[in-house]
Amino acid sequence: MIISSHILIGCKKQDPKSQEQLYKFCYIPFMKLAHRYTQNEDDAKDVINKSFFKILTKINTFEGDENNFYAWCKTILIHESLDHIKSTAFRQSFNTTEPKEEDSFIFAESDFTTESEQILFYLRHLPVTTATVFNLFALEGYSHKEIAALIGINEGNSKWHLHSAREKLQNWIFKNKVK
Amino acid sequence: MNAPNSNRHPLDKYIDEKLEQLNIEFDPSGWQSVQNMMKSHVEIANPNNSSTFSKFISLKSIAIFTVSALILSLLMYQLIGEKPNGNINTNQNKSNPSLDENTIDSSNQYNKKDQKINSVPSTIPTLKNKEILSKFNNQVPLVVDSTQIFDDIEKYVKIDSFQDLILKDSTKFKKKKHIIW
Structure with a gap:
């Protein structure tokens, strides 16, 4: 995704119209991303608003062009999402390596209107660290080294969490499809 | 951060695709909250710029108030000074x-x-006061001749020294009349 240069220039000049255009342009992809890191829609909106606040207030520190402006905004959103995870009660389970015993639950297909919602539900039911590592590695393309530095775990632990996430998600999706 | 490549795990790819299909609608209320955050940030970051006008007004009003208070106090002082009670x-x-x-x-x-x-201390009656008071009270003062008293004393008490003393001073007392209330 590339944000047009006039929006970038306008935002750097603190033009309200350009700022609103940027918000409208980024809202839906950012909401999709924020949903992966948060437990509900309200938290996702909160993360997005805080991220936009940071983007618009720190836009003058951005030295790139329109080609990498979206990636810069996305990085801010991911960092804000991680801050949100740390600030919520879920941080308590951040350091625990013991996953929740939820392997046995099977969801009725009628509970979800779309398959996307079902996948999101599975992702939200993963342990917080496991889900975060999966999101960062599998969906955002971060390396284990980067993940270890970001969330304060070692690389081996990050690999274990990724393996655990894949195993659980595959199991839940397969069980639900068989049913 | 690297972009997810084509050699991705099939499960990762599947989940990513499904999550991209999430149905999300634009919520304009979010932009309002961002705007509010921006406004508050601007006010906190630049308190002088945000309230320059109000600050100017407040300073001006304070200056006017102090000057007017001074003038009023001076006027009041003058007015009080010109009252019939006088300075x-x-x-x-x-x-x-x-x-x-x-x-x-x-x-x-x-x-x-x-x-x-x-x-105030003149509670001890003086002759003058007694005369004035007698006029008010319509009382006749008692006139006593002191020589008569001394003659009576001489009759009963015959002491040489006392007699000499009386003889010496008798001339003084003879002509004096003491009024005793």
């Missing part, structure tokens, strides 16, 4: 022609007070 003049020089009728001479007041205070 309080501490000047003790009574012969000062500049003092008009309305001015209160504090020195004069003090003198009058002194006179009153001096008149």
Whole structure:
């Protein structure tokens, strides 16, 4: 995704119209991303608003062009999402390596209107660290080294969490499809 | 951060695709909250710029208020000074022609007070006062001749020294008449 240069220039000049255009342009992809890191829609909106606040207030520190402006905004959103995870009660389970015993639950297909919602539900039911590592590695393309530095775990632990996430998600999706 | 490549795990790819299909609608209320956050940030970051006008007004109003208060206090002072009660003049020089009728001479007041205070101890009746009082009370004063008293004393008490003393001073007492109440 590339944000047009006039929006970038306008935002750097603190033009309200350009700022609103940027918000409208980024809202839906950012909401999709924020949903992966948060437990509900309200938290996702909160993360997005805080991220936009940071983007618009720190836009003058951005030295790139329109080609990498979206990636810069996305990085801010991911960092804000991680801050949100740390600030919520879920941080308590951040350091625990013991996953929740939820392997046995099977969801009725009628509970979800779309398959996307079902996948999101599975992702939200993963342990917080496991889900975060999966999101960062599998969906955002971060390396284990980067993940270890970001969330304060070692690389081996990050690999274990990724393996655990894949195993659980595959199991839940397969069980639900068989049913 | 690297972009997810084509050698991704099939499960990762599947989940990513499904999550991209999430149905999300634009919520304009979110932009309002961002705008509010921006406004508050601007006010906190630049308090001088945000309230320059109001600050100017407040400073101006404070200045006007202080000046007007000073003028009012001066005017009030002047008005009180021109009241018929007059100024309080501490000047003790009574012969000062500049003092008009309305001015209160504090020195004069003090003198009058002194006179009153001096008149208070005169509870011991003086002859003059007794005469005045007798006029008011319509009483006839008792006239006693002191020589007669001394003659009577001489009859009963015959002491040489006392007699000599009386003889010496008898001339003084003879002509004097003491009024005793």
